[in-house]
Amino acid sequence: MKKAYDVLVIGPVSLDHNIDHLGNERKELGGAVVASGFAAAKSGARTALFTKLNPADADVEERFADSGADLYWKESKATCSIRNQYFTADKEKRACTSMGVCDPFTFDELPDVDTAIYHFAGLVYGDFDGALFAEAAKHGKVAVDVQCLLRHVEPDKTMAFHDWAEKMQYLPCIDYLKTDAAEAEILTGLTDRAEAARLLHSWGAKEVLITHNTEVLAYDGRQLYTCPIKARNLSGRTGRGDTTFAGYITERRQAGVEDALLYCTALVSLKMETPGPFRGTRQDVMDYIAEFYR
DSSP: OEEEEEEEEOOOEEEEEEEEEOOOOEEEEHHHHHHHHHHHHTTTTTEEEEEEEEEEOOOHHHHTSSSSSSEEEOOOOOOOEEEEOSSSTTTSEEEEEEEEEOOOOOOGGGOOOOOEEEEOOSSTTTTTOHHHHHHHTTTEEEEEEEEEHHHETTTBBBEEEOOOTTTTHOOOOSEEEEEEEEHHHHHHHHHHHHHHHHHHTTTSSSSEEOSSSSEEEHHHHHHHEEEEEOOOOTTOTTTTTHHHHOOOOTTTTTTTTHHHHHHHHHHHHHHSSSSSOSSOOOHHHHHHHHHHTT
């Protein structure tokens, strides 16, 4: 019998060089798959991770040893590597430079497991293509963080955001779509997050999650929900969207939209108070909700 999971988080790890507005540099093996994988597993979801890297660059098994998730990985010619230069204390403004790009992912190389949700947690355009989402949709629910469809590596290795050319074709394959406010504007041309969510839903995405530095918004085609972020400091800002999305989609396995939104917003508020991926417990999040949201 195949192993069964609530979520399979798919995406490249990244050798991150994070430089804050004061010039302090922090190097770590990060990426969306790290923040999302830890958040899902520590929240109690049966979690599997599938990633790719050049094993000469990092010990991926050591990175995920205490995640609580089952790790599957495949060798890539190059490891994704990104330099993030932050210009403000809140880390809202940054410049990203590519220092390496992972081989693209295909459905055939995913681990042979049963999963309720395929969570695509990519980093740059080319990690995944729409056909991969369409195939995954035949086997389970599909969750996509749109960052990896908009963020392109330019010839000079800087990163620039461009609209997803195939959005009309493949948005109907997506059960859970996550963007931040800026990405939502790129996709829709709208600065109003609520209107952007409604438009993305009308184009086919079944549930839309939009993150912002003040709140998280969810829309399921029937009702619009928002929940405020209450982090007391932003030392762990990196991984905000990935943590939020993983918390939301795994919580939706057992809760409605409003309760899942509350859980994931409290989760990311707590996570942002400490650098690195979320290493707490589900009870820590519930205690945070009791203290700051009730």
